[in-house]
Amino acid sequence: MKAIVYTAYGPPDVLQLQEIPTPKPKANEVRIRIRAASVNFGDLLVRKLGQVTPAQFHMPALFLMLAKLYFGIFRPRRAILGSEFAGDIDTVGSAVTRFNPGTPVFGFVGPRMGAYAEYICMSENGILTEKPANLTYEQAAVVPYGAMMALKMIGRLDLRPGQKVLVNGASAGIGSLALQIAKHRGATVTGVCGTQRMEFVRALGADRVIDYAREDFTAGDERWDVIFDILGKGSFDKARRVLAPDGRYVYVSFKSKQLMQMLRTRLTGGPRALCASETEQLADLVAVKGLFESGALTTVIDRTFPLEQAADAHRYVESGTKAAQVAITVGAPMGSPLY
């Protein structure tokens, strides 16, 4: 099969098209013919992990150490990137009962990766379920991780209709889904993003969109009940004045300073800082499928790149000019118009 393989950490050029053996499913596994895969935060990070320093990393240095041990300290131990995908069940192992060949599916393999390829095998009990019928393969491929994370985080907050939510980083993986799930729960939502993604965030249903390059959301008079900070680019101390008296500032990315803030604000009362820590499960993906099929959630594909041009897809995302989500297509492109 064709796959995008990388044998050294570095710039997008390390991603090379190669012919490798097609994997065979074990008794409890299914083999999926991949139609589309996402280019997400994790793919970009892991491609250059060897060169990432603790200062560039958005989470505690210990997490970076563990990631380097898992993915390889000097060179990648997992040769194929891609953690989210959509495709069709191709072959099932002898003990498989959940899936039949031909069923369209979408799924998440997490740090195991391997979706930048024509085929992938995974346990039938992995994070894999039928593709939402109303999404293209490209749309379905770019949402599992962000939607599952956002659903888990918002589920813990007991968000009430009418509350005001701000998502600092609303234009990509987790934030674009957090914005929509908060909106679906009846909140009034402000999305903060880069200039090129403002139209996308508006199309997702944001009541107000702020360009972080032009406006500091902590400087105005508006107050929010919940602020999600996806990359930890803001700070609780600065945002305290725009939080409601019992408001919560949720760091999706955090370091030890933010963990200390969480402990401190738990004791002092008033607005609180929280550090999110979530893991994905199959039940979350099943819930995500239902939300997309009900029309509560959507996504927009800006550009697709064929598997052979995976390096260009990475370059495009890193250029900062993308207008919405980016997918890699495997085989014939399915087409998915912008808006």
Ligand SMILES: NC(=O)c1ccc[n+]([C@@H]2O[C@H](COP(=O)([O-])OP(=O)(O)OC[C@H]3O[C@@H](n4cnc5c(N)ncnc54)[C@H](OP(=O)(O)O)[C@@H]3O)[C@@H](O)[C@H]2O)c1
């Ligand atoms: N806590 C947990 O359990 C957990 C789990 C998984 C991941 N994470 C963390 O989540 C982060 C990745 O999230 P993601 O996948 O959603 O990332 P992503 O897809 O790369 O999205 C990043 C978002 O941040 C925005 N952003 C960039 N610069 C900004 C700035 N200066 N101010 C405000 N927003 C800015 C981007 O906006 P533009 O693109 O418009 O510039 C984009 O909307 C990582 O740090 C990862 O470690 C945490």
